[in-house]
Amino acid sequence: MNNKQISIIGVPMDLGQNRRGVDMGPSAIRYAGVVERLEALGYDVTDEGDIIIPKDLTTDKEMTHLRNLEEVIGASTNLGNKVHDVMENGKFPLVLGGDHSIAIGTLSGLADRYQNLGVIWYDAHADLNTADTSPSGNIHGMPLAVSIGLGHEKLVNIRDFAPKIKPENVVIIGARSVDPGERELIKEKGIKVFTMHEIDKLGMTTVMELTMNYFKERRVDGVHLSLDLDGIDPLYTPGVGTPVPGGINYRESHLAMEMLYSSNMITSAEFVEVNPILDEKNKTADVAVALMGSLFGEKLL
Known part of the structure; x- marks a missing residue:
């Protein structure tokens, strides 16, 4: 967190x-200050603006398991290229979502800058589904699987390298809704998970x-910190x-962010899944911004 840009x-x-x-979500977070x-x-x-997202969908109707x-x-791909450019310019990338599928792009832009990148997945979900295990076909439940090299070839190889x-x-921190296929994958790959059971038992x-x-x-x-507001x-x-x-x-989350700031470990971050339509007076975006404050060193005294 020494990077002041x-x-x-x-x-x-x-x-x-x-x-x-x-x-x-990005607009709501900006509005929250x-x-x-x-x-x-x-x-x-520096506010780099928004990645352009297509609105006229031409999805292959046969690809029912990958919406x-x-x-x-x-x-x-566009996000990955932008994150890569930000890193090349020596700045800390702070990505605002948007659904959690954006992590596929974020990590594709980060990973070739490091030899051994670590990831904190702060989320109720493991996001380790593939087309074969996903109950919905929603790619926002797959970004972590994609990033470790599992899933559709085109997703896995964004920016031409994998994993x-x-x-x-x-x-993974905060998991409490994990699908059966994800449980098997966690065991098979030896992924470290602190579920709510561990948080309750050990403390944050x-x-x-x-x-x-x-x-x-x-x-x-x-x-990299990938924080899903759920x-x-x-x-x-x-x-x-x-x-x-x-x-x-709320307080446990601030403590986690404060400890990450003190550790000086975090080199990039994204905050995702803020949905203003479902919100109450921008409450969720306000929480996101408050947590960013703690992540970047804000203190009470």
Whole structure:
């Protein structure tokens, strides 16, 4: 977090699922004052605008298990190229979503900048489905699988390399809705997961300490934070497409972000799944911006 130059990239993507409204997430987060919040902390913030997302869908109707495949590939490629350019210019990429399928693009733009990238997946879901295991065909439930090299060839090979990350370099935090195929994959690949059971039992402080030690042991040379607002309990973030009760609470989430700031490990971040249509007076976007404040060093005293 020593990098004082931040580039914000909006991705108004709602093609990774079938519930409209999340494409307005980047605008809601901007409206909640993300630029002003970060500038007040002393950062030099550049808003790079939004990745253009196609609205006229031409999806192959036979591709029923991969909704809007070609459009997601196109948007992910454009996002990956933009993230790569931001990194080339020495800036911290902060990506605003949009549904969680955008992580496919974000990671494709990051991964070739590192030898051993670590990823924190802060989410109620594992997002480890493929076309064969997905109950819905929604690609926003697949980005982590795609990024470790599993799934449709075109998705896996965005920006012409795969895999983007190693499964042993992933830590999932807050999981409480995991599909059967994902459970098998977690066991098979040895992916580190702190479910809500572990958070309840150990406490967030211990979970974050274990996470940071895990990355140190693996000698990662960067850590990307992919934070889905549905990782937090819907009591605090009602404006998400797939809310799951019993999630991480507001204060625990701030503690996690504060500890990540103190660790100086985070080299990129994305905040996704803010859906203003489902929200209450922009409450979820406000939470997202508040958590970004803690991630970038905001303190009470």
